[in-house]
Amino acid sequence: MSQNPSVTVASLSFSWPDGTRVFDGLHVAFGPGRTGLVGVNGSGKSTLLKLISAELTPSGGSVRVTGQVGLLPQNVTLDTSLKVDEVLGIAATRAALHAIEAGDAREEHFAAVGDDWDVEERAEALLGELGLGHVALDRTLGEVSGGESVLLRLAALLLRRPDVLLLDEPTNNLDLHARRRLYAALERWPGVLVVVSHDRELLDLVDRIADLRSGEVTWYGGNLSSYEQALAAEQEAAERTVRAAEADVRKQKRELTDARVKLARRRRYGQKMWDSKREPKIVMGARKRAAQESAGKHRILHEERLAEARERLDEAVDAVRDEDEIRVDLPATAVPPGRSVLTLRDLQPVHGTRVQGAFEVRGPERIALLGRNGAGKTTLLRTVAGELAPVEGEATVHVPLRFLPQRLDVLDDALTVAQNAARFAPDADANRIRARLARFLFRGARADQPAGTLSGGERFRAALAALMLAEPAPQLLLLDEPTNNLDMASVRQLSTALDSYEGALIVAGHDLPFLRSIGITRWFLLDGALTETSPEELEGLL
Incomplete structure (x- = not known):
């Protein structure tokens, strides 16, 4: 690792191909220690990390980095046929080591190993630290969960020992157990760390906060709590x-x-x-x-x-910061108390937890589904939504239902926000759609933005708008990890929005502060069986 790693950004300018300007003369520098980079969705946080890592090229100014850079992007997409050692970047070194151990003394094998004779031991030790000790180096990605694949990508970066580590929403898709493993690893990080996150616990571990707003950075000493007080x-x-x-x-x-x-x-x-x-x-x-x-x-x-x-x-x-609120007080979504909304009977999804006997959701209940990565939360939601057929048993939905998946792939990137909303409400005229989109903060020209150009938080808002404005109005809403990719202001907006939603709600997630904020009425843990519990008990179980 370099003795004095640093990042210096000077007079940085960057615009997207459609002419949208993100930065115009930005100056900022990051030194050793942990920095939390915060800002509203669309302010350019992810773009700045990509410019620092040279994934994007600035249109003006300069980015100077002392040392090697490693970036964990917000959306990690890896080939499921890859082996774990390939993801970690040590497959060639392992192959050379095994060849030498088998008696093949060709020079090319020694060149491939270099000084990295303990690479397998280091990799296995690091996987153990991240809670992945059970994941063998010869396994394929198709055999691990989404959260485990995020940790594997992080492990690959840590094995490289970059001088500058850039993390974009690293706790997305991680259960509470995995998150705490990640916190421990980052607390020991010796170089430059810049992390974009909405995870309160993670941001309370940083040394300073860099607030990116209107193309400029304002610095605040201390962690997230100190920043919020200031x-x-x-x-x-x-x-x-x-x-x-x-x-x-x-x-x-x-x-x-x-x-x-x-x-x-x-x-x-x-x-x-x-x-x-x-x-x-x-x-x-x-x-x-x-x-x-x-x-x-x-x-x-x-x-x-x-x-x-x-x-x-x-x-x-x-x-004065303008944090408008999303309003989804739509009368047609209301469910009378006691009305049957969803019935599950001896349901066995294709993967994960089995629901024994009968499970009933009535009236405007708010259900939280928690469990470790791989427990089957997403599979259960997709089965309820009718996207996956169960192995046995049945899921009967008694009211109009909409499902918002983690990937937010309900949107067509080539269509505008207004056109996407119109797909779900084909009988509504343009004025009605635009009036309703304004409730979700898509006013005027913002409703004409192509979905493919939206930031993570904007995309979530657009997807939520399209589903909530659908006809018939959803009286059961399924949300899978809804706070992923949202900045903290957007998380507050979502919490406020769901406060005014009058239908039934089932949310799969790991963000306990958010789940508490939306008035969850029943908590369930998926761990081989569907067990009703409480948030206090969950803290000790996960």
Whole structure:
């Protein structure tokens, strides 16, 4: 590892091929230690990590990195036929080692090994640290869960020992057990670490927060909790400034009005004097010109003061963060208490947990499904949604249902947000669709954005909008890891949105703070059987 690893970004500019500008003259530097990079969805966090790792090329400025860079991207897609040692990048070294051990002393094998004689031991030790000690190096990816594949990709980076480690939402798809293994590994990281995440526990482990907003980075010392306290104090001060600026604008408006009244009185008095011819014409003319000049200066002075007050108000308003709320208070989604929504009978999905006997969801219940990676949460949801046929038993849905998968592949990337929503409500006219999309913060031109250009959080919002605005309205909503790829503001927006949803809800996830925030009424653990539990018991089990 380099002695002084660092990242320096200077005058960085970047635009997407369609002309959308992301950065224009960005300056930022990252040194040793753990940095949490936060910002609203679409602010450019993932793009910045890709520019630092050279996956993207800036249109202007420079990115200078001291040392080797490793990037764990937000969406990890790997060939399921790959072996674990291939994912870890040690397949060639292992093959050479085994050849030498078998007596093949060709020079090419020694060259392939280099100084890495303990690579297998290091790989197995690292897998053990990440809770993957049961995953053999010769297994294929098709035999491991989605969360395990994320940890394997991280293990590959850690084995390379890069000087600069960039992680984009690393805890997505990880269960609580795996997340804590990851936290422990990152706490020991000795180089430069920049992590984009909405995971509160992870961000409470960082040394500093870099807040990316409007193309600029603002630094805050300490972890997420310290950042939120500092931000709350800033916002309180900003709101006080807005109130003071609004009062100043009102004052300047009154003074300008008073000045205009006084000037009007003077003009009437001057005209009266002129009409009565009480003074010589030359004197009255000079007095009139002087009065007009004085009146003009007086009016301009007050107008300038009002303009300055309005400018200060605009600046103060800009300093207050606008976090609009999603509203999904759609009456047609309401389910009466006691009404049967879903019935499972002796259900055995193609993979994972079996549901013994009868399992019933009634009324607007809110169900949480938790379990370790590979327990079958996604498979159970897909079976309920009718995407997978069960091995035996049955799943009977008694109300309109919509399923929002982790991949958010309900959207057609080539269509706009409005066109995607129209696919699910073909009988609704354009005005009705746009009015409803505004509830999901897609207003005006934002509704005309192609789905393929949306950020992770925007894409989630668009997918949720398309499903919630579908006809018939969904009275049972299935969500699979809904907080993946969402920034913290979007997680709050989603929590608020689901507060106003009046249908039944089944959520598979690992984010306990989020699940608590949406008023879960029943908690279930998938671990060979479907067992009702509590969030307190889950903390010890997972």
